[in-house]
Amino acid sequence: MEQAALSPPGAVAAAAAGVGSVSTEGAGQSATKPLRLLVQLVRHNYYLNFRVEELEALCETEGGWTLDDLWRDCKRPVSGGNDEFFYANFPSEEFVQRIAKRSVLMRDVTEVWAEGKDLEACQEKMRTFPREKRRQHVHPNTTFAYRVTAYGKSLSAEEKKKLMDSFGFLWERDEKIDLQNPETTIHIIEEWGHARSAKSDSGVTPDVSTSTADPPPPPRQPKRFVFGRIVADGRVSRSCWFQKFALNERPVLGPTTMDNELAFLMSNMAKVRKGTTVLDPFVGTAGLLVSASHFGAFTLGADLDVRVLKGWGVSYLNKSSQWWKEKQKEKGKKEKGKKEEKKLAALPLMPSVFVNFDYYGLNRPDTVRTDNAAWMWRFPLPSKSEAEAVTKATETKTENEIHAEVPLTFHPDMRKEKLEKEREKETGAVSSSSSSSQSPEEREREEEQKESEALMEKKRRRLQSLGREGTVPWLDAIITDPPYGMRAASRQSGQTERNLKRKRDRIDHQGGVEGGGGGQGAGEVPPQAVESVAGEERTNEQRSAYIPPTVLYGTIHVTFDLLSLASRALTVGGRLVFLLPVDLTLVDPDQEGALEEHVQRHVRPWASALRLVCFSLQTLSGGMGRILVTMERLQRS
Structure with a gap:
């Protein structure tokens, strides 16, 4: 059975004449020509600049569809712009549905049947739309429902009903309606554009030179009306697939736990999929690895602070989550039983990073306490x-x-x-x-x-x-939010000069090395004496709870060591996705090339090893911002 995807404007007339149609040979089979579909993305308050980049990354993740294929004969929308609807090419409907299933910022994708500058023009094109193509999706053996989308204007329930009734001439009264779970969803789009600026939507600028009072602005007119069939649904409501990972539902939280939406966005940008190996060198409470594990990746986390990994006072249990309420119910039941069970229930729960993975039924990550500033990964010879x-x-x-x-x-x-x-x-x-x-x-x-x-x-x-x-590469992706000192202190292993001097003074006071012997010069301190002062050797119990000292870790060093790790450990085509802070009082995002220069200043030395794919700005409070940087490992010589 054939399916039609028409390319507006003028596609309906071409379809009526029997030319310009796009056909497929059924579900699961490739199309003879690309489908030109209308995409609507979410206008997110925080991640507006990430929308188009996520779509492109997901197309590459699914494989077999390049960016040239995606935007051929289509205008690529500006990241963060006011384009709410745009056309893009896709190989098949199943391909679009797979993308929408894991996208965070996609609302829906529509196969356009008719488009016009006003309602009458759109209806006129639908009158010439081939009946057999419409009956492929809406017929007595299927159910359908309407969805009305108005952008730039709020429509009342009465206005929506009037708009749906105006297309009543299409139906033959044998179709079945199901408002809850329709098999086919008919989409009516009424686009009015973004908020009106000083220049009116009609293109006429009011002339106020001859009058002290502002003349009434001309009435607003819609940009276009679109009628079609929804091919794939994404984020159409607040109860979407990733809401169960919201922070208020997490059993264990930390002071810098990554937001669930941004975590899944970063996994999508890194092209994480089943079977890939993902590392977070600044894992914290593993918020990023939760998203990677959800997509089926093998995850590995490293952090300098062993307290976070073990749940020793830094992370905490979320007592407002459903998980905590269920634990309290189980505890109450156990207290009514045997004494042994009562003692077991009284034991405190440790807020380790693994609790979240167990709660969501995800594979636990491997974690290791290590310093990003000290190279510790070993490779085969x-x-x-x-x-x-x-x-x-x-x-x-x-x-x-x-x-x-x-x-x-x-x-x-x-x-x-x-x-x-x-x-x-x-x-x-x-x-x-x-x-x-x-x-x-x-x-x-x-x-x-x-x-x-x-x-x-x-x-x-x-x-x-x-x-x-x-230097055998072994990672498919690195996703991380390095601690740059904005929300969490940035530190590395080491001791301050003051502490080292105190140890030397204490050794000299004990008379262990003063005067030198065994090859040591006068006043010199052997390394083993500094590491273990006489009389302070630790027992095994003390070592298990020992927290090594740390010193400040400069921002430039954090980026340097992170890119160094990525250049050696990533496989060809592997991606590094990380957040880079920016002071917006010093870098003007509205100035052309300012943000790119800020990013290039950090990544330029690795230009022959890592390709800068894209970067997206998120504005924060206090004149600060952070840039989501995506880089890809190039072919090794």
Whole structure:
């Protein structure tokens, strides 16, 4: 049985003449030509700029449909613009339905049967629409219902009924109506456009030069009327599929738990699907991994704060959730039973990250306590030829090429050298290589240049060692919300100079190393003495509850180490999706290219390893914002 998808305007007349139709050979089979359908996206208050990018990512996730196919002979809407309805190409109706099933910001997709600038023009086109094509979807053996959508104007129930009755000439009185679960939904769209600006919708600007009183504006007119059949439903009501993951329904929450809508958006942007391997290096309470696990991915989470992973005081139980109410009912039943059961019920529930996964019936993630600033992932050893190729690459490529292709994390020695330089600046020490005639700014630039050269030299040596350690990629996606210090402190493992000095002083006071022996110079402290002060060795019980000390983790270092991880661990085509903060008092989002320059400043060094796919701004309060950045691993040479 054939199905028609017509391309307005003028498609109805073509269909009546028997040309320009698009046919399929039944459910599950590919179409001979792409379907040109009308898409309506949700106008979200927070994620308006994410709508088109999510649609494109979902098309690529399903596979076999490129962005060129999606927008061929169609105008791509501007991200965050006022285009509520737009046309796009799809291979089949089943393809659209799969996208709508997991989309967060798609409302519905309509197969257009008629379109006109006014109601009369739309009705006239429907009078010439082939009866047999309409009866394929609305006939005595099926049920149907109307849906009226008005954009830019609110319609009363009486106005909606009048609009539906105006198309009564189409029906033959043998059709069955089902308002609850119709098999076919007929869509009537009345589009009035976005809120009117100073210039009226009719294109006439009121002339107030000859009168002190403002003349009455011309009456508003609708932009168009559309009549068709809904092919796929997305977010048509508040009770959509992802609402059960709302934060007020989560058993365990944390101070920075990711919003459920944004979590699923990030999973869609990362093209997460069944069988993929997903890592969140700043997992927290695993809000992002809940969405990835829902789509069938194998998930892995890492975090510096072991208290969050174990549920030691940072995360908490959500006592307003349905899960908590059910637990209280179970506890009440147990208290009426045996004493052993009463004692068991009295035990406190630990708010670990696994409780949410168990509640939703999802596979638990593997979690590990690790520091993103310290490289800890180990790979299988490469073959001898691969090791020789890596070593050869370090000899032939320039410093900039090495930095771009294999950006590596900061080495602890580099951080130590940087601290020593900062201490020299504080004490007023000036390098002997600096000329006395240089200004402070010139000396600072010269020191930064030397530091950059030293960094590149260490990276070159580190790259050579990769031939021995191996760099086998193993991740399909990395989705994360790094702690940049806006809602949570950004920290890494380490000790402040003050704490290290205290340990040295205590060791010297005990007389363990003063004067030196066994190869140690006078006043030097062996590393093992700093790590374990005499008389303070920890027992196994103490080590299990030991929380290592941390220091501040700069924003530039967070981004550097995250992109370093992605460039090495992602497979070809794997995606990195993360949030980047932006101070909107310094970066004007309305200025052309300002946001892109802000993003490029962080990701440009990895241009030959990671491709910037897209970025979308979310405006926050207090003059701040965050940018959802999506990057993709390029083919390795």
